[in-house]
Amino acid sequence: xxxxxxxxxxxxxxxxxxxxxxxxxxxxxxxxxxxxxxxxxxxxxxxxxxxxxxxxxxxxxxxxxxxxxxxxxxxxxxxxxxxxxxxxxxxxxxxxxxxxxxxxxxxxxxxxxxxxxxxxxxxxxxxxxxxxxxxxxxxxxxxxxxxxxxxxxxxxxxxxxxxxxxxxxxxxxxxxxxxxxxxxxxxxxxxxxxxxxxxxxxxxxxxxxxxxxxxxxxxxxxxxxxxxxxxxxxxxxxxxxxxxxxxxxxxxxxxxxxxxxxxxxxxxxxxxxxxxxxxxxxxxxxxxxxxxxxxxxxxxxxxxxxxxxxxxxxxxxxxxxxx
Ligand code: CP
Ligand code: NVA
Numbered sequence: 001x002x003x004x005x006x007x008x009x010x011x012x013x014x015x016x017x018x019x020x021x022x023x024x025x026x027x028x029x030x031x032x033x034x035x036x037x038x039x040x041x042x043x044x045x046x047x048x049x050x051x052x053x054x055x056x057x058x059x060x061x062x063x064x065x066x067x068x069x070x071x072x073x074x075x076x077x078x079x080x081x082x083x084x085x086x087x088x089x090x091x092x093x094x095x096x097x098x099x100x101x102x103x104x105x106x107x108x109x110x111x112x113x114x115x116x117x118x119x120x121x122x123x124x125x126x127x128x129x130x131x132x133x134x135x136x137x138x139x140x141x142x143x144x145x146x147x148x149x150x151x152x153x154x155x156x157x158x159x160x161x162x163x164x165x166x167x168x169x170x171x172x173x174x175x176x177x178x179x180x181x182x183x184x185x186x187x188x189x190x191x192x193x194x195x196x197x198x199x200x201x202x203x204x205x206x207x208x209x210x211x212x213x214x215x216x217x218x219x220x221x222x223x224x225x226x227x228x229x230x231x232x233x234x235x236x237x238x239x240x241x242x243x244x245x246x247x248x249x250x251x252x253x254x255x256x257x258x259x260x261x262x263x264x265x266x267x268x269x270x271x272x273x274x275x276x277x278x279x280x281x282x283x284x285x286x287x288x289x290x291x292x293x294x295x296x297x298x299x300x301x302x303x304x305x306x307x308x309x310x311x312x313x314x315x316x317x318x319x320x321x322x323x
Contacts, residue, residue, distance in 0.1 A: 010025060010028070010029075010313040010314055011313070011314060011315065011316065011317060012128075012129060012314070013129060013314060014123045014126075014129055014130045014131070015129070015130075015131045015132060015140055015141075015310060015314065016116075016119060016120065016123055016130065016131075016132040016135075016138065016140070017132070017138045017140055017175065017178065018138070018140045018143050018144075018175050018178040018179045018182065019178050019182070019204075019208060020140070023182045023183065023211075023212065026144070026147070026179065026182060026183065027183075028313065028323055029144060029306070029309045029310055029313055030144070030147055030148055030151065030306075030309070031323040032309035032312060032313060032318065032321055032323050033144070033148055033302070033305040033306050033308065033309035034148070034305075035309075035321060035322065035323065036305055036308050036309055036312070037302075037305040041074055044074055044075055044076070044308070045074070045075065045076040046076050047075045047076060047312050047316060048072060048075035048076055048077035048107075048311060048312065048315060048316070049075075049076035049077065050076075050077065051072070051075075051076075051077035051078070051107040051108070051315060052072075052077060052078050052079070052080065052105070052106045052107055053068060053069075053072045053077060053078070053079040053080075053106060053107065053108050053109070053110060053311070054079075054080060054082070054102050054105065054106035054108070054109045054110070055068055055069070055079055055080065055081040055082070055109075055110045055111075055112075055133070056081075056082050056083070056087040056089075056098075056102075056109065056110070056111045056112070057081060057082075057083040057087065057111075057112040057133065058083070058087065058088055058089060058112055058113050058114055059112050059113075059114065059134070059240045059241065060240065061112055061133070061134070062277070063276065063300055063303050064110070064112065064133045064134060064141065064303065065081065065133075067300075067303040067304040067307055068110055068133070068307055068311075069081075070304055071304055071307045071308040071311055072311070074308065075308060075311065075312065077107075077311075080106075089111070089113050089114075089115075089118040089119065089122060090118050094121075095118045095119075095121040095122035095125065096121060096122070096124075096125035097125075098122065099121075099122045099123070099124075099125040099126035099130070100125055100126070100127075102126070102128075103126045103127040103128045106128060107128055107315060108128050108129045108130070108131065108311065108314060108315055109126060109128060109129070109130050109131070110130075110131045110132075110133040111123075111130060111131070111132065111133055111135075112133040112134045112135070113134075113135045113136075114135070114136055114240075114241045115135065115136055116135040116136055116137040116138065119132060119135050129314040129315065131310065131314070134171060135171060136171060136239070136241065137171055137174060138171050138174055138175045139171040139172045139174075139175045139275070140175045140178075140179075141303065141306060141307055141310070142172055142175060142176070142275045142299075142303070143172075143175040143176050143178065143179035144179070144306035144307075144309075144310065145299055145300075145302035145303040145305075145306040145307075146176055146179065146233075146273060146275075146299055146302075147179050147180075147183060148302040148305060148306055149271075149273065149295055149298045149299045149302050150162075150185070150230075150231060150271070150273075152298065152302075153271055153295065154230065157180075157183040157184055157185055158183065158184030158185070158212060158213070159184060159185075159213070160184075160185045160186070160230045160231065161185065161186045161187075161188070161228065161229040161230050161231070162176075162180050162185050162186070162187050162188075162229055162230065162231040162232075162233060163187075163188045163189075163190055163225045163226045163229040163231070163232050163233065163266065164176060164177065164187065164188070164189050164190070164191075164225075164233045164234070165189075165190040165191070165222055165225060165226065165232065165233070165234045165256045165257075165258055165262070165283075166190075166191065166195070166234045166235060166237055166253050166256045166257075166283050167191070167195045167235065167236075167237055167238075167239070167249065167253060168189040168190075168191035168195050168196055168197050168218065169191075169195050169196070169197055169198075170235060170239050171239065172235040172275050173189070173197070173235065174197070174201065176233060177189075177197070177201075177205045177216065178204075178205055178208060180209075180214070181205045181206070181208040181209030181212070181214045181216060182208050182209070182212065183212065183214075184209070184212035184213055184214050185214055185231075186209070186214045186215045186216070187205070187209075187214070187215075187216045187217075188216075188217050188218070188219060188224075188225040188226075188229065189216075189217070189218040189219065189225060190219055190220075190221065190222040190223075190224070190225025190226060190256055191218065191219075191220070191225075191253075191256060192220060192252045192253070192255075192256075193220065194248075194252050195249075195252060195253065196218050197218060202216055202218065222255055222256045222262055223262065223265045226262055226263075226265040226266045227265050227266070228265075228266065228267050229266045229267060229270060230266075230267055230269070230270055230271065231270060231271045231272075231273055232258055232262070232263060232266050232270055232271070232272050232273070233272075233273040233274065234256070234258045234273075234274055234283045234284055235274065235275055235283065236277070236278070236279060236282075236283060237249040237250060237253045237279075237282060237283050250282070253283070256283075257282065257283055257284065257285065258272065258283065258284045258285065258288050259285045259287075259288065260285060260287050260288060260291075263288055263293060270293060271293055271294075271295050272284070272288050272289065272291070272293045272294045272295070272296070273294075273295060273296065273299055274289060274294075274296045274299070275299065276296055276299070276300055278296070
């Protein structure tokens with residue numbers, strides 16, 4: 001029993017960044033996810049019966065789109081998607097007008113955008129919960145699934161060490177670092193100066209980690225960043241919308257590719273993690289992502305369980321759920 005639902009009121013809130021939740025609230029979402037993952041489908045059907053989730057995607061998606069849609073189906077609700085010409089934040093109307101209109105139709109909205117700022121404007125104007133399904137600066141739903149995956153393997157989060165290699169300025173790195181530090185996992189980044197998180201961001205996550213004894217450091221040496229860690233994590237070198245930087249990124253990030261040699265610097269029991277989609281032979285060797293240490297498909301599965309928990313927490317008072 002973590003805390004009573006009355007102590008933690010997530011109902012009606014937005015989830016744009018991991019740090020929109022407190023560590024206690026993250027713990028509660030993880031506990032609900034674990035409860036739902038272990039439960040029987042038929043028991044979950046009424047939780048969101050009659051509710052509709054709107055999904056607005058400016059960029060491609062496999063996992064996020066499908067896992068949210070399946071989540072709503074399994075919880076007894078319904079999901080609909082607008083993408084491409086139907087939805088480009090701020091192109092046909094202001095983010096505020098789109099948010100006000102959609103709030104009259106649906107019970108919650110997942111948005112995948114390029115820039116983060118229009119998403120903030122959209123969420124501020126919406127009168128239903130808005131969930132960030134990935135923006136240029138954050139991917140908080142991925143981070144929840146990643147925490148579940150690490151906890152399943154190690155039984156705990158506090159005191160672990162995680163290394164993130166590659167583009168340490170991207171959305172996945174940012175949300176993962178926030179989530180890890182808030183749960184007591186120390187983070188090392190392995191990246192060149194061109195892809196190093198800003199000092200302001202490092203100070204921000206250090207503040208998040210301090211109460212939990214977690215520290216953050218950035219190294220230019222990939223081996224130094226990965227040394228003795230429990231988890232090695234990477235993501236694509238070029239994120240969606242940044243394709244014009246691809247050539248520069250390959251040149252700068254090649255030394256940060258996660259190879260078997262680099263995995264050997266980590267603890268023997270270390271996990272390899274990647275949010276997917278992955279590019280074998282670029283940010284990760286096939287031998288690593290397809291090897292024994294890889295948990296990438298558990299991560300992908302846990303997107304479903306994490307998002308079911310999030311939706312139930314944002315849309316209900318969690319009645320009947322033992323957390
Ligand atoms: N990891 C992730 O968000 O995948 P998609 O881009 O396929 O949704
Ligand atoms: N950083 C990647 C994550 C994809 C899930 C991107 O933004 O394209």
